[in-house]
Amino acid sequence: MAAGHGFGILGRCPINRDGFMTLTERLQTRTIATLWRLCGSCSTRTLWRLAGVLAPLYTLLARRERRVTRVNLRRAYPELADADNRHLSRQSLRHSVAMILELGFSWYAEPPRVAGAIHRVHGRELLDEARAEGRGVIVLGPHFGNWELLNFWLAEHFPITAMYEPPKMSALGPLIRQGRQRNGATLVPTTSRGVASLLRALRRGEVVGILPDQVPDWGSGVFADFFGHPAYTVTLLSGLVSRTQARVVTGFTRRLPDGSGFELHFLPVDERVYDPDEATSAAGVNACVEAAIALDPAQYQWEYKRWRKTPGQQHDEPGWRERKLYSRRHR
Structure with missing residues (x-):
């Protein structure tokens, strides 16, 4: 899959104006890399328990992530009572902490251990049938559960190509690339x-990973409903399908209770994703993400500002309505 949304405090380490990392930033990067390597030696159950210990501290310190999570959940599930919203927010933030820790497991644990943590795979026939027809397959991988394990499993079983955007902490880039490519991606x-x-990979009948729930740059998306609210949605999928006749499936990795492992799910997509109209296709893409979230809403990464771009927003005024929607009064 392409690079993810970033992980709260972890994703916001600054680089100075000259593009060089300060001593503090180098220490932060080395500390994170060391922690990932240590996490690679732990079991998934241990990492889940550790996430339970760290999550309250993360929730307290990561005020932005806490606020955005609650706002997004209120938009997606307006029927939830405030107490239920806060409970689901805490659960979601614990899953986010678990994901940060599991990066080390996904990228540094021995491959047989990583593969062994995936206990079940549902819907693999959707990929096999498409490839048997000689078609390429586009996997829509939302930020749900542990998406790095989805990338690991796909690379283990199929030739896969995915986009990569360097992280804000540039020194982590080589570590991330190595982790994502070590299984052949x-x-x-x-x-x-x-x-x-x-496009070339799809024409060869291979697998391509697409992030369906990341806000694209202006000009690379259209507005389509996501939980009843317009969200700026990437249109890359529509172009790839129309030019290659590829099949599309939704894929995600669900964390099992108590951190005992994971299961993979591949789901048929909303048929609108195949529509040549970009807006219709984007509506189908968002419906696919909603279907994945419905399996376990707490495992979706709600701390991402999915609705930060709005219809009517001026391109030269980025965030003019975002500041209102995600303001500090929304707690």
């Missing part, structure tokens, strides 16, 4: 050259 840049690589 091919990473390409989020540029026209990367899109051309995706």
Whole structure:
């Protein structure tokens, strides 16, 4: 899959104006890398328990993530009582902490241990049938559960190409690329050259990973309903399908209770994703994400500002309504 949304405090480490990391930033990067390696030696159950210990501290310190999570849950589930919203927010933030810790497991644990943590795979026939027809397969992988394990499993079983955007903490880039590519995945840049690589892979009948729930740059998306509210949604999928006749499935990894492991799910997509109209296709994409979330809403990464762009927003005024929707009064 392409690079994720970033992980709260972890994703916001600054780089100075000259593009160089300060001593403090280097220490932060080395500390994170060391922690990931240590997590690679732990079991998934241990990491889940550790997430339970750290989550209250994360919830207290990561005020932005706490606020955005609650606002997004209120938009998606307006029928929830405030107490239920806060409970689901805490659960979601614990899953986010678990995901941060599990990066080390996904990228540094021995491959047989990682593969062994995936206990069940539901819907694999959707991929096999498409490839048996000689078609490429596009996997829509929302930020649900542990999406890095989805990338690991796909690379273990199929030739896969996915886009990669360097992280804000640039020194972590080589570690992330190594972790994502160690099982054979091919990473390409989020540029026209990367899109051309995706097209070639699909025409060879291979698998391509797409993030369906990331807010694209202006000009690369359209507005489509997501939980009843317009969300700026990427249109890359529509172009890839129309030019390659690829099949599309939704794929995600669900964390099992008590951190005992994971199960993979591949679901048929909403048929609108195949529509040549970009807005109709984008509505189908968002419906696919909603169907994945419905399996376990707490495992979705609600701390991402999915609705930060709005219809009527001026392109030269980024965030003008975001400041209102995600303001500090929404707690």
